[in-house]
Amino acid sequence: NAGVTQTPKFQVLKTGQSMTLQCAQDMNHEYMSWYRQDPGMGLRLIHYSVGAGITDQGEVPNGYNVSRSTTEDFPLRLLSAAPSQTSVYFCASSFGATGARWNGYTFGSGTRLTVV
């Protein structure tokens, strides 16, 4: 039972480079989300998905793209890295709502990204 797996754990990019952060879950969760975490700002939602083929923007989507071709995978693409994208990135997944109650999100262990 791997849960949510994020790769890589650490990455250093030069300004202008592109890369993809990988996220995979094996719990058959429909809902998946990407967050970034910066000091003093909690977790801010970048993009989210409610099922394969369906994605939407969160609070801070600029500079990031996502796609959801399968239930298991939800990669996050940085198109042209900028120093402002230096952050810790978390992927999370959930079953969503069961009746009126939302199930909790399961988080990966994060990717620490530095853009120089």
Next chain:
Amino acid sequence: TQLLEQSPQFLSIQEGENLTVYCNSSSVFSSLQWYRQEPGEGPVLLVTVVTGGEVKKLKRLTFQFGDARKDSSLHITAAQPGDTGLYLCAGVYGNKLVFGAGTILRVKS
């Protein structure tokens, strides 16, 4: 501007003291969740509250959802060093889960 405002931002207390963390919003949430995060790890769910006025207890932790479902509180009784961590509230807003900025709790022995 974040949908959810948490206070205080930082709390440093002695072992055995009680504390309360607050989570406030001008929006109504269908569900509100509390998570705890330790350094180098992702957040872990503590509780979900749904009904206005709902109170849930988890050992020494008591969670309350406001009557109007716009605010919540987390009360810890007799805090222990093992309670140290970042406490985050999160609200379900449509199909999204949005987080407050968090409260860093440090419990000194």
